Amino acid sequence: MGELVERLRQGLPAGSVAVDGDVLAAYKHDMAGFCAAGEPAVLVFPESVEQVQHVMRTASELRVPVVPQGARTGLSGGANAVDGCVLLSLTKMDRILAVDPVERIAVVQPGVVNAELSRAAGEVGLAYPPDPSSWESCTIGGNIGTGAGGLCCVKYGVTSEYVLGLEVVLADGRLLRTGRRTAKGVAGYDLTRLLVGSEGTLGVVVEAVVALRPAPEPALVLAAEFDSVDAAGAAVCEVMARGFVPSLMELMDATTVRAVNEMAQMGLPESTRALLLVAFDGPDRRERVAAVAQVCAEAGATGVVPAEDRAESELLMQARRLSLPAMERMGTTMIDDVAVPRARLAQMLNGVAEIADRHRLTIGVVSHAGDGNTHPVVIFDAKDEDETERARRSFDEIMALGLELGGTVTGEHGIGLLKREWLARELGPVGLELQRQIKGVFDPLGILNPGKTF
Structure with a gap:
């Protein structure tokens, strides 16, 4: 490992190579539970494409594994x-190189x-729609790696629909350019789409061209309370x-509603079994909100x-x-992260x-x-071995339920270590x-x- 560290230092700025045990420990895992983390040899912070290439060439020559990281959210x-x-x-490669309002790209x-x-x-009247819940801290590279989604995906789509082109350093240090900066383009295999969601297993993203959209008018929100999940699911459909x-x-x-009530005293009725929030932007948002309020009432909403x-x-x-945050207070x-057809949402x-x-x-x-796309949150006492084991079993049963209902084991969080077995089940032997x-x-x-991933 001494040779590895020395060779890395030869092509990286001073202070960009860390071997201190406490520093390595802080960077060796993301926010997932039930996932083991190994012991890294070294942590590096490149600041340019050439420096990433140096890292990959060195790792390739020495046959050393490389784990790309963003904000680790x-x-x-x-x-x-x-x-x-x-x-x-890749957190030090944090520059916005261009925002082009004519081409509507960044x-x-x-x-x-x-x-x-x-x-x-937003400064030029545009928007980048993919908005994961961790948007104030997660990085674009990580979003690309996992194919991240967010709250507004129902109308505006997910990360893969906004990545037009990439620069990627391959395992041997070569630089691959994919995609385009034009509004249209179908030349060759779509390697850009292949790389989005590949979780750092195919290459290291060092630059991205992403599409922007005109910034919408502020949305209006409707809240509808239901006394059953079935009624709420019917309203969604x-x-x-x-x-x-x-x-x-x-x-x-209902579990989530109770947790929020206990944390913030929001006054949501204890009888609420499901709370549906629907938003519309655009010039006709008031009319749309009123129309959906009527749909919810017809579906059996107890309050709109x-x-x-x-x-x-x-x-x-x-x-x-x-x-x-409310559920995190409970343990x-x-x-x-399981996505199912909308018609199966209540069953899920x-x-x-x-x-x-x-x-x-x-x-x-x-x-x-x-x-x-559902996010079941399993709450347990990590100090209780029996309860932790029950939590693990419940996770597997939730995965199985999602597949049984015609869904997928991840809608936006990715596979990583957590779901390798379940990816194999979903893909089947030929796909895998x-x-x-x-x-x-x-x-x-x-x-x-x-x-x-596998």
């Missing part, structure tokens, strides 16, 4: 260290924080079936509260934003409730209802073998984020 263990690896932190380095890009786009395009549609179950202005909308959205949490939530009862656990569910072959083309030595 991930929830699947995708940024966790493996034994003897180089932790490649060119960014991977360490740019999502919120910073959004603010820069009816909203979509009638052709509405909300900018946001979020669903919270449409916001009159932006301030009231923010107040209604506070319940959703507090949902995860150790493991956040799941009811099934999770049954799993919670069977394992004597508290499991709350918040959901991007507009696209069927093809993915492994693709990995071999990009990374024949298997040094890029080994052990992740």
Whole structure:
């Protein structure tokens, strides 16, 4: 390892190579629970494409694994260290290189924080729509690595729909350019889409061209209370079936509503079994909110509260934003990420409730209802071995339930370490073998984020 560290230092700025044990320990894992992390050999902070190339050439020549990292806000263990690896932190490559209002694109380095890009786009009347909950801290490189989503995906789509082109350092240090800066382009295989969501297993993203959109008018929000998950699920289906395009549609179950009430005294009725939040932006947002209020009432809502202005909308959205912090106050949490067809949303939530009862656990569910992406949050006492084991079993049962309902084991968090077994089940043997072959083309030595995804 002495040779590795010395060679890395030869091509990196002073202070960009860390070997201190406490520093390495702080960087060796992301925010996922139930995911082991190995012991890294060294942590590096390159500041340029050439420096990333130097790291990868060195690692390739010495056959050392490399784990790319962003802000480490991930929830699947995708940024966790493996034994003897180089932790490649891209947080110092954090420049917004261009924002072009004519082409409606931005060119960014991977360490740019999502919120910073959004603010820069806003200065010229544009927006970068993908908005993960951790948008104030997560980086664009990490968003690309996991194919991140967010609250507004139901209308505006996910990260993969906004990445037009990439610069990627391959395992052997070569620089690959994919995609385009034009509004259209279909030349060759779509390597850009292949790389989005690849979790650092195919290459290291060092620059991205992302699409921007005109900034929408502030949204108005509707809150609807239901006395059953089935009624709320029926309302979601009816909203979509009638052709509405909300900018946001979020669903919270009874466990989540109670947790938020206890934390913030928001006054939500204890009888609420499901809380649905629907938002519309655009010039006709008032008419849309009124129409969906009627849809919710017809579906059996026990209470419907449409916001009159932006301030009231923010107040209604506070319940959703507090949902995860509220549940974290109740114990150790493991956040799941299963997407199902919208028509199966109620079945998914009811099934999770049954799993919670069977394992004597508290499991709350918040959901991007507009696209069927649920986030069951398993709450347990990590010091209690029996309860921790029950939490692990409940996680597996939730994964199985999602697949049984025709869904996928991840809608936006990625596979990482946490869901490798479940990815294999979802893909099947033929799909899994093809993915492994693709990995071999990009990374024949298997040094890029080994052990992740499969």
